[in-house]
Amino acid sequence: MTVPVYEIYAIKYAELQRKAFGNFVDSDVHETSDMPLDYFVWAIVGDERVFVVDTGFDGEMAKKRGRTLVHPVDEGLEAIGIGHRDVRDVIITHMHYDHCGNAALFPNAIFHLQDAEMEYATGRSMCHHHLNHAFEADDVARMVKRVFAGQVQFHDGTEELAPGITVHRLGGHTKGLQCVRVMTRRGYVVLASDASHFYAHMETGRAFPVLYNLAELIEGYATLYRLASSKAHVIPGHDPLVLARYPAASERTSGWIARLDLDPIT
Numbered sequence: 605m606t607v608p609v610y611e612i613y614a615i616k617y618a619e620l621q622r623k624a625f626g627n628f629v630d631s632d633v634h635e636t637s638d639m640p641l642d643y644f645v646w647a648i649v650g651d652e653r654v655f656v657v658d659t660g661f662d663g664e665m666a667k668k669r670g671r672t673l674v675h676p677v678d679e680g681l682e683a684i685g686i687g688h689r690d691v692r693d694v695i696i697t698h699m700h701y702d703h704c705g706n707a708a709l710f711p712n713a714i715f716h717l718q719d720a721e722m723e724y725a726t727g728r729s730m731c732h733h734h735l736n737h738a739f740e741a742d743d744v745a746r747m748v749k750r751v752f753a754g755q756v757q758f759h760d761g762t763e764e765l766a767p768g769i770t771v772h773r774l775g776g777h778t779k780g781l782q783c784v785r786v787m788t789r790r791g792y793v794v795l796a797s798d799a800s801h802f803y804a805h806m807e808t809g810r811a812f813p814v815l816y817n818l819a820e821l822i823e824g825y826a827t828l829y830r831l832a833s834s835k836a837h838v839i840p841g842h843d844p845l846v847l848a849r850y851p852a853a854s855e856r857t858s859g860w861i862a863r864l865d866l867d868p869i870t
C-alpha cells in the first residue's frame with residue numbers, strides 16, 4: 605500500500621518584535637539584533653482528511669500578552685478553504701497559550717494530545733511561575749472539559765493518526781510537547797512547533813528561555829532531524845524565515861500563508 609501524500613500550510617496569525625537576546629537561555633547582552641517571532645497554526649490537507657495543528661490565540665489574548673494579531677486563525681483557515689467548524693481533528697503540539705487558545709473555534713473536533721502534556725499542565729509544575737507563565741488556566745480548564753466531553757484523544761509517545769501522519773513526544777520545551785511528521789510529495793516534513801522556535805535553535809543546539817528539560821530539548825533536535833527526509837524538511841515553530849523560504853499558498857496570501865509540502869524557494 606502506498607502512503608498518501610498531504611499538503612501542509614503554515615498560517616501566520618500573529619507576530620512579536622524582539623531582540624535576539626530574548627530568544628536564548630545563554631544569551632549575551634550584546635545580541636541586540638532584531639529577532640521577531642511569528643505565530644503559526646498549520647493545516648495538513650489530504651484527499652480524505654484535514655488535520656489542524658494547534659489553535660493559536662485570539663484578539664483578546666493578543667492584547668493581554670502584548671502580541672500583534674495580524675490575521676485571526678479562522679480567517680487563515682478560510683483563506684485555504686477550511687471552515688473551522690468542519691474541522692474533525694486538531695493536533696495540539698503543547699498547551700502553551702499561543703498553541704491552545706481560540707477555545708470556541710473547533711466545536712466538532714477531536715483534540716490529539718500527549719498524556720504527559722495534560723499531566724504537566726494540570727500538575728505540580730504549574731505551581732511555579734517560571735513553568736506556568738506560558739499557560740493560560742482557562743485554556744487548560746477548557747481542555748479538561750473536552751476530556752469529559754469525549755473530545756480528547758490521548759497519545760503516549762509515537763503514534764500514527766492516519767497513514768503518513770505520526771506524532772512523536774519530544775518533551776524538552778514542555779513535558780509533553782509532540783512534533784508531527786507528515787508524508788508529502790517531497791518526503792517527510794516534520795512540524796517541530798516549539799521543539800525548535802527558530803532554525804537557529806536546532807542548528808546551533810541553543811535553547812529558548814521557556815524550558816522544561818534541557819537534555820530532552822537538545823535530544824529533540826536530533827530526533828527532529830532523524831524523523832525528517834532532510835534537515836531542510838524540519839519546520840521551526842516561530843521563525844519568520846519559514847514564510848521567506850517557502851512559496852505562498854496563493855498571491856493573496858503572500859507573506860501570510862506558505863506551502864511546506866513544496867520545495868523551498870530560497
Ligand SMILES: [Zn+2]
Pocket residue numbers: 698700738777798814
Ligand atoms: Zn511553547
Ligand SMILES: [Zn+2]
Pocket residue numbers: 700702703798841842
Ligand atoms: Zn509557541
